[in-house]
Amino acid sequence: MSDSLLGLDEPPQPRQEAYRVLARKYRPQTFSELIGQDAMVQTLGNAIKRDRLAHAFLLTGVRGVGKTSTARLIAKALNCIGPDGQGGPTIDPCGVCEPCRAIAEGRHIDVIEMDAASHTGIDDIREIIEASRYSAVSARYKIYIIDEVHMLSKAAFNGLLKTLEEPPAHVKFLFATTEVNKVPVTVLSRCQRFDLRRIPAEMLAGHFARVSAAEGVEAEPEALASIARAAEGSARDGLSILDQAIAHAGLEGGGVRAEAVRQMLGLSDRGAIRSLFGLLLAGDALGALAALRGQYDLGVDPQAVLRTLLETVHGVTLAKLGSDATSGQSAEEMKALEDWAAGLSFPALHRLWQLLLRGHDEVAKAALPIEACEMALLRVIHASQLPDPGELARQLANGSVSVSAAAAPASTPAEPATPASMAELVTHLETNKRFQLAQQVRDYLRPVRFDGSEFEFGAARELPHDFIKELGAALRESTGVNWRLKCVEEAGALTLREQQAASEAAERDAVLASPVVAAAIEAFPDAELIGWTNSRSNQA
Template sequence: MSDSFDLPAFDLGEPVQPQKAEAYRVLARKYRPQTFAELIGQDAMVTTLGNAIKRGRLAHAFLLTGVRGVGKTSTARLIAKALNCIGPDGEGGPTIDPCGVCEPCRAIAEGRHIDVIEMDAASHTGVDDVREIIDASRYAAVSARYKIYIIDEVHMLSKNAFNALLKTLEEPPAHVKFLFATTEVNKVPVTVLSRCQRFDLRRISAEQLAAHFAFVSQAEQVEAEPEALAMIARAAEGSARDGLSILDQAIAHAGIEGGGVKAAAVRDMLGLSDRGAVRDLLGLLLVGDGLGALAALRRQYDLGVDPQAVLRALLETVHKVTLVKLGSPPEAGQANEEREAQEGWATAMSFAALHRLWQLLLKGHDEVARAALPIEACEMALLRVVHASQMPDPGELARQLAAGGPVSIPAAAPAAATPSAPPAPAEAALPDTIEGIIGVLEANGEFGLAVKLERSASVIRIDPPEMVLSSLRPLPADMVRDLIVELKRCTGRAWKVTTEDAPGAPTIRERHLETKEAIRAEILASPVVKAAFDAFPDAVLPEEELDRLVAAKRSEKA
């Protein structure tokens, strides 16, 4: 009996191989520009290159300089494609619009063209590396029209390497083109600069970056809030690559949280200070509320916002207020409440006060950057701003001294000692309307408190020297206390300011908005405007023009 069995043979075929997942390409690589039309923010350079190619006035060496992520290496590859493109039919010449389908275009785009040599000067710094280029440049191109050397971060070549390159760079063979890219053009020797045609690639504007990020989000089928994209564009600081890296991170975050790329999530991810919180903090600084300012700073710090980022946001706000005071147009996509706050501060503060505030915040920013205790250094910097906000204007003091009269010193903040400024005459009539009270405060330099009243004071009744405000809506911290102190100082009478849990009249800001909307509706309903929209259904009345018409209409009614 045999122990073996004759079993039928089965052909199981090749074992099933696991399918390899396609490697993910980050957005900065996936959306690298493949044509000059896709290169954003560099129109002047593209025009110059296009004209040079059309007229056959091609330089033998190009130097591309600019900050990180503006497209230096991408531009170098596009120039290589433009010079070596032969067109779909194989008969084309150099063009500013390479076809992208011929063999040279595809090979250069894929980084495999034998006649387009890329070298990183950061890892090839020596004279031997340059000597290899010099020796190879003597031989004609294998398959392309030009042999092209792209040297990235060229400023990192050694002095000897630069010297070895000079002769070849000055008189290269006709078939050779050099393309240099650098972020630090000041480190490139003048002898090299003088042998190159230089292009300075500009920082990409935040508006262009935001539009580009919106296109990328749509292509990636990801919903993104415009405010979130604008936030990423500002954080990118003119660099498309940096912005796409941040957008990549934001999309990954949205994949976890769901609901697309949200402004709040981007703010948390970047550690940015909320704009509303920054406005509140600046308002507290300007009214001299030290305790309130420190509490607002600590709230931001507890949320993970870096103290240096808070000071940077304050500096940006002061800069924007100064531009508003100069009469600059509104920023694209700026929130109405932000613009209104800036206009209020611009009206209330002089240029001298704004410049002084800028210098104090800038000094605080530098101190925090070097401090061993950043949050404590930030608190001290803000307290210095609070103290300075109560100091007299040096120019006004000089005028008073020159006139020989008494020198008046503004009162200290409400949290400090009782003010000793001379009271107003007792016989002066007390204001009996909220507009009158605001006028008295503004006349005595209390612009911050006046702005608070305009925005928040819902009056139940005013019977001088008593005022009752509604507490149904939130009131700024210490506003009631500040009113009591400042009204006594400004009018010479002790005021009683209280709150009641009852509805009050609309605030001045609400009344202004209602009036504005009424005038806006009246303008849009006018026969001329309606006829224009009937004739051109797709027409849009710009918001700036509408605001101008509203202002003109309001002045007519006044």
């Protein structure tokens, strides 16, 4: 067989370069590419110009804001020799000299990176101490970059102290950590500390737009704004999400769309949240619960719904203050926020914030998240129908309303011959001295349909086996009508007991969220609100 058939005379095929994720591909190579850290860059630049360089730097901040990238940039800045080989330390390293290229590629012999998470012991630090005594091989400074330095053991920290306090002139230490509170104060006092800020969402969105353009991918501004918010100030997290969104878009050329990003991240549709917020303000309990279930059926986390509602309240408050719109807001969203801002007072907004924040915390810990979210929304609705506690207190003080008028219901409707709702059914049973049945209806039944003498319901817990038979007989005796009672599998609305609990909690939260009570509790942190409902009833 000839060599040509074996392919031996064919030129070797070039090896395809492995794909690099966006977070690595767009790692900043100069300080000008490092976004959101202008104060730190200015401080470093001034220190280099004045030759006032510290021997140890500590870089802190949340994940993905550029701590390790900054450490490498500092290493390049200190060891750059310029294109002509005659340069000195500079805040704008050239990127073309051998030290710059070697550091960028991670192969410079005098720039040693160590991950403290996997090198935690005193033996690892002893190696650094011994090696630091020798001059740099080819660079101006020998630089040690220790990532996640808080992971070092106590013995390792103690072994490093003396060298860190009086290092050789040719050695620089660069530490990075996400948990600066775990670094001993003896180490902190020997370092120049830089706290890297979370990157603002609008700045991240602009950065992602530039990356998308460089990748030749079309991306909707709203999609990039959603990614920026989900990144929570982390450029690396945001680029990882953008990478996923580009892959999610596929090869059809559709680009990165806001709806696709929401589905990918399990985020709630902001338009749907605005509708839900409007239903809450209107006091439409059934509509609000249906809207919540619609989002839940789409796969949206109940906690994410409450988080977006909190963002909406915050946006309304900023709009009421006259603040500029945030990045990524549509004209429709800005108009809605302005309309709500015009109709809501600051006390009402503060009360909404407190109620939703409490609901968010409850859902995070709840065994039944969607049910806890429903209860939280019902609490908000009931609270919106209550009088403002501050205004009510002022009216009571000036005598424009009496205590009994404030506490008593507006009217007491007469009981119909045939109950028309589950609440009337409970009252009817109690009037006819069927107290056990009344308690079971109030505590266990979740109404699905109540139409005349036809009553369909779900059960919050297992009912006695003869419950329906006994209830039907009692109603037939007291109303003279044969009732059609049916227990169904549907969840139904809340039981009367659950509704009462939500209403009482909403009333209490409304009082706690009022400016007067909030100020009192802030002044007296150990104070508690005791017996609000009982005290009202006693006064009435």
